[in-house]
Amino acid sequence: MDLKEKTVNDLKKLIPEEYIIDSADALRASDPYMVRMYEKAYGYESPHSALCTVKVQTEEQIAAVLKYCNENDIHVIGRTGGSSSENQLLVVDDRTIYLDAGDMNKVIKINPENMVATVQCGINMEEFEAKVNELGYTTGHCPQSRPLASIGGLIATRSIGQFSTYYGGIEDLLCGLRAVMPDGEIIEIRPVPRRSAGPDLRHLFLGCEGAWGFITEATVKIFPYHPQDMWKGGYIVKDFQTGIRAIREIMAQGYRPAVVRLYDKADVDENYGSVKLKDTEAFMFFSAEGSKAVSDVTGAAIHEISMAHGAEYIGTAAVDHWFETRNNICKVIGSEVDYKRFRETGVYNSTIEICANWSDIGGIYEDAIRELPEVIPNLTFFGGHVSHSYMNGTNVYFVYSLKIDNPENATAEIMTFINALCDIVLRYASGTIVHHHGVGKVRVQRIKEELGSSFPLLAALKKTYDPKGIMNPGCLVPKED
Amino acid sequence: MKTVVVCFKITYDYDELSVNDWSGGDASGRPRTDFARRILGCFDEAALENGLLLKELLAETGEEINLTALTVNPGYSEHIIKRIAAVGYDRIITVSTEQDIDFCPESTARMIAEATGEAADGTIILTGAQCAPGNTGLVPYLLAEELKAGIVCDVTRFFMHKGKIMAEAETDTGYLAEPVREGNVYILNNTEKSFLRIPTLREKMKFKDFEPVRMSTNQKACDPGVSFRPAVTARQCVFPDEKALQKLLGSIRNGENMT
Numbered sequence: 095m096d097l098k099e100k101t102v103n104d105l106k107k108l109i110p111e112e113y114i115i116d117s118a119d120a121l122r123a124s125d126p127y128m129v130r131m132y133e134k135a136y137g138y139e140s141p142h143s144a145l146c147t148v149k150v151q152t153e154e155q156i157a158a159v160l161k162y163c164n165e166n167d168i169h170v171i172g173r174t175g176g177s178s179s180e181n182q183l184l185v186v187d188d189r190t191i192y193l194d195a196g197d198m199n200k201v202i203k204i205n206p207e208n209m210v211a212t213v214q215c216g217i218n219m220e221e222f223e224a225k226v227n228e229l230g231y232t233t234g235h236c237p238q239s240r241p242l243a244s245i246g247g248l249i250a251t252r253s254i255g256q257f258s259t260y261y262g263g264i265e266d267l268l269c270g271l272r273a274v275m276p277d278g279e280i281i282e283i284r285p286v287p288r289r290s291a292g293p294d295l296r297h298l299f300l301g302c303e304g305a306w307g308f309i310t311e312a313t314v315k316i317f318p319y320h321p322q323d324m325w326k327g328g329y330i331v332k333d334f335q336t337g338i339r340a341i342r343e344i345m346a347q348g349y350r351p352a353v354v355r356l357y358d359k360a361d362v363d364e365n366y367g368s369v370k371l372k373d374t375e376a377f378m379f380f381s382a383e384g385s386k387a388v389s390d391v392t393g394a395a396i397h398e399i400s401m402a403h404g405a406e407y408i409g410t411a412a413v414d415h416w417f418e419t420r421n422n423i424c425k426v427i428g429s430e431v432d433y434k435r436f437r438e439t440g441v442y443n444s445t446i447e448i449c450a451n452w453s454d455i456g457g458i459y460e461d462a463i464r465e466l467p468e469v470i471p472n473l474t475f476f477g478g479h480v481s482h483s484y485m486n487g488t489n490v491y492f493v494y495s496l497k498i499d500n501p502e503n504a505t506a507e508i509m510t511f512i513n514a515l516c517d518i519v520l521r522y523a524s525g526t527i528v529h530h531h532g533v534g535k536v537r538v539q540r541i542k543e544e545l546g547s548s549f550p551l552l553a554a555l556k557k558t559y560d561p562k563g564i565m566n567p568g569c570l571v572p573k574e575d
Numbered sequence: 576m577k578t579v580v581v582c583f584k585i586t587y588d589y590d591e592l593s594v595n596d597w598s599g600g601d602a603s604g605r606p607r608t609d610f611a612r613r614i615l616g617c618f619d620e621a622a623l624e625n626g627l628l629l630k631e632l633l634a635e636t637g638e639e640i641n642l643t644a645l646t647v648n649p650g651y652s653e654h655i656i657k658r659i660a661a662v663g664y665d666r667i668i669t670v671s672t673e674q675d676i677d678f679c680p681e682s683t684a685r686m687i688a689e690a691t692g693e694a695a696d697g698t699i700i701l702t703g704a705q706c707a708p709g710n711t712g713l714v715p716y717l718l719a720e721e722l723k724a725g726i727v728c729d730v731t732r733f734f735m736h737k738g739k740i741m742a743e744a745e746t747d748t749g750y751l752a753e754p755v756r757e758g759n760v761y762i763l764n765n766t767e768k769s770f771l772r773i774p775t776l777r778e779k780m781k782f783k784d785f786e787p788v789r790m791s792t793n794q795k796a797c798d799p800g801v802s803f804r805p806a807v808t809a810r811q812c813v814f815p816d817e818k819a820l821q822k823l824l825g826s827i828r829n830g831e832n833m834t
Contacts, residue, residue, distance in 0.1 A: 363654045365612070415610035418593030438624075438770040467776040474773045497775055 116146040135433035147192040161278030174244035180534025215246025234261030251532035252301030260352035272311040285313035306559035323386040325393030329405035340403035353381040360477030451487040451524035581626035583619035587611035618703025661774035667787040677709035684717035704764035
């Protein structure tokens with residue numbers, strides 16, 4: 095009996111048969127579509143595929159499956175929505191199963207007094223948001239992947255939403271959680287406003303990328319929902335650096351817009367066309383949320399600071415358009431039209447998000463825009479935008495397209511570009527090569543340089559909590575460690 | 576030297592329009608497109624790519640050719656023009672008109688005929704099957720009439736056969752092929768290759784200062800003969816979710832009153 099047959103037979107003793115997918119076609123159909131998307135468009139099969147997908151329905155089933163896998167050296171990739179972008183869900187060996195908790199998608203409790211909601215890991219973020227909206231609240235968490243992503247995966251990849259500058263990233267929203275460890279032990283981090291009992295254990299799971307635990311339940315903050323009181327404004331600034339300086343001043347003065355975005359001309363021309371820019375101009379826009387008093391004050395300050403930086407105010411229509419169409423990408427990504435475009439043009443499109451202090455971010459942007467078209471001859475498009483800002487710095491979301499020479503080896507060609515960008519970012523003292531997609535099996539190649547002398551702490555976490563190395567091998571922590 | 580002229584139109588990415596864009600159009604009844612991305616009409620994009628493929632086939636026969644892209648379009652986009660230049664078009668002609676010609680295929684055809692001029696006799700002309708807004712699908716046929724040219728519709732590809740370049744056309748009974756002839760208009764539809772190739776940044780940089788041949792026209796837009804006015808001044812628009820869509824389709828199937 096081969097490993098697949100044995101594993102499936104054993105798992106059927108733990109989980110009802112109808113929740114185990116093991117036929118090749120069904121596995122292919124349930125393959126997370128962001129994984130090796132380019133190669134898939136050409137029909138290249140992955141060198142490795144999962145032994146099966148187990149669609150768990152309860153926390154106890156997760157515990158039973160993990161315990162079995164831990165005892166039998168079966169590797170486990172956990173998933174909920176399946177929208178990961180950094181190959182977190184890529185199977186890299188022949189002894190891996192998918193543990194899919196997408197069916198665990200209930201709202202357990204919404205507590206308006208404490209302003210929190212407790213949900214199962216597989217709840218779709220868009221549905222969760224709609225549910226709390228009906229009650230007059232918002233989760234404040236709106237990543238572009240919201241139509242596809244689930245809360246468990248968003249926590250595991252340390253996600254961020256488009257309104258993060260006001261509400262914070264997922265790390266600011268998560269109050270507590272339940273998770274299952276590789277040996278099947280179920281743990282709970284109780285949701286409390288704050289505690290001073292050693293390091294914050296929530297952070298063991300925020301961004302763990304399934305490398306040592308499976309998040310089953312989360313309690314997150316909710317906020318009053320005042321869409322009618324939202325302030326919006328769009329501006330054209332003379333160049334990208336001027337926009338960065340304006341945003342820095344807004345943040346440094348303590349204002350917290352919800353949406354803070356700054357697009358260079360290339361990004362606008364290629365992907366939006368919403369605003370007509372000349373030469374080096376950049377498009378900057380904001381929204382402010384909260385009660386009317388808060389959003390009015392924030393909006394007035396944004397306007398004053400922007401105008402002081404020589405911006406031209408262009409009203410709200412372009413901002414409204416962005417709000418309405420911002421997640422449209424989820425409708426076409428992985429579609430047959432997308433694949434046909436890949437095949438015919440040979441061009442792969444993607445993004446990479448980096449971050450740095452204010453003193454470094456402008457330099458990183460300029461270096462990247464100047465140097466990468468020189469060193470990457472197959473670059474067909476390159477632009478960028480700022481989308482998440484902080485008191486001490488901001489991110490740049492680089493958008494790129496590459497003409498792939500050899501589709502079967504697309505991942506390696508894409509890595510050449512990613513590595514070249516990482517080289518630039520890591521030249522800067524405050525540059526970080528990953529802002530909110532997670533490390534996955536892509537930027538894991540640079541994780542030691544990213545973390546420097548603190549890398550052994552990450553490696554030790556993996557060894558401590560997943561001593562047999564069954565949880566998502568090669569993700570977040572390089573395999574050899 | 577042979578001349579291949581590919582006619583194209585720059586339009587808007589209607590898939591990117593929002594609910595408010597569809598509802599918030601002007602009195603003409605058209606949606607608001609101020610914030611929509613400019614793109615090539617999808618059939619015209621296929622025609623442009625097939626123009627390049629035809630050029631490559633002609634080159635195999637040792638034939639020197641001039642590949643020209645031609646647009647009659649007030650919606651000019653520098654970004655798209657430079658892309659077309661960078662992928663291998665020898666010449667791009669833009670015919671500007673301030674007139675609204677979306678529903679005037681006769682005028683559009685006359686303007687194209689005027690721009691192709693006397694060269695039309697020895698020219699191979701490629702067009703897409705149709706393009707929004709307007710979508711009349713008539714321009715290629717009227718153009719052929721203006722030029723007194725032959726016409727081959729539903730062309731899916733060009734290919735080499737026994738040293739001759741053939742056009743393959745889809746018909747109700749299957750695919751037919753015939754040698755490509757000068758003076759004909761070929762309408763590209765349902766093509767094997769439908770996306771225009773994408774130049775690298777380096778290739779694009781060579782065309783940083785590229786300028787198309789700009790022409791103006793004295794042709795007047797014709798009276799389309801009908802008056803396009805919206806039935807209501809404000810369009811009601813919703814994008815239904817899956818559940819609502821199924822309900823809507825069910826109602827249609829059951830013949831229920833949809834008001």
